[in-house]
Amino acid sequence: MNINLLLVDNRQLVLECLKHRLNKEPNICVIGTLSNFEYLQHEIITNSPDIVLMNFRMELSNKINLTKLLKNIPNLRIVILSKYEYPEYIQATYIAGASAFISEEKSFQELIFTIKQVYLGDKIFPKIEENQIDRILTLKESEILKRIAEDKTNFEISEEMMISIRTVEYHISSIIRKLDAESRVGAVVTAIKRGLLSIK
Missing domain, CATH: 1.10.10.10 (Winged helix-like DNA-binding domain superfamily/Winged helix DNA-binding domain)
Structure with missing residues (x-):
């Protein structure tokens, strides 16, 4: 098993840190980094990653772009890494077709576990409490x-x-x-x- 990752984050320092840490993991290879969401589809087509690890604020435009991206590129798995664990963020990424949502508050090992499980075909999302659903x-x-x-x-x-x-x-x-x-x-x-x- 060799998992090819594409990292997407508008913070260059975060990209470098993630790349450094992830490349130390057995069976994981960071094949590219991207700081501009607009070039994401081109980068995916060019490098054919197994998984895109993406960190961005879940604005309406990004929800739509993510949905279009997943429809246009079959077998692509996307893991959303977010600072905020709001129910509407989780719901939006799930509906758009992402494979996982993980908070930046989680440990690095939990991130590795999520990446590996997504590669195997699992979907991993935080539980949304019933009393929070009507707030989305x-x-x-x-x-x-x-x-x-x-x-x-x-x-x-x-x-x-x-x-x-x-x-x-x-x-x-x-x-x-x-x-x-x-x-x-x-x-x-x-x-x-x-x-x-x-x-x-």
């Missing part, structure tokens, strides 16, 4: 939140998404509740802090 933003809620961050009114959101204003208001109330915010602005601020939303 839906895709539509994420789309509405993005438009709120763009300072669009309920009417403008309604027009763009072709849904009623009442439906928009319902989703906004749900977003505010799930993010423990007190207002639309508070929901945006919380979402940015948790990596659910980026402002460009």
Whole structure:
């Protein structure tokens, strides 16, 4: 068994440390590192890794890109390494088709175990408690939140998404509740802090 890994992280120092540690492990070989998510598909096609170990904030755009990536490249296994173990992150990576989600708080040996089990075909995800499931933003809620961050009114959101204003208001109330915010602005601020939303 020889596991070829591609490492993806926007922090160069983290990439170097992971590469150094992982290459010391028997049967594991880091065949490449990447700090820019935009070139990921090209890098995968070029190097044909068995597993991509990826660390990035789970923004809506990344959820979509991850899903497209997995659909376009068969037999690819992706392990998400994240600083945050939020239920919505775990849920999003699972739905997108990743093979595992592991917190940066875990030990290096737990990371090695996860990589090896994923190579063997297992899926490894932290358990989401039942009382946390209703706190996960839906895709539509994420789309509405993005438009709120763009300072669009309920009417403008309604027009763009072709849904009623009442439906928009319902989703906004749900977003505010799930993010423990007190207002639309508070929901945006919380979402940015948790990596659910980026402002460009």
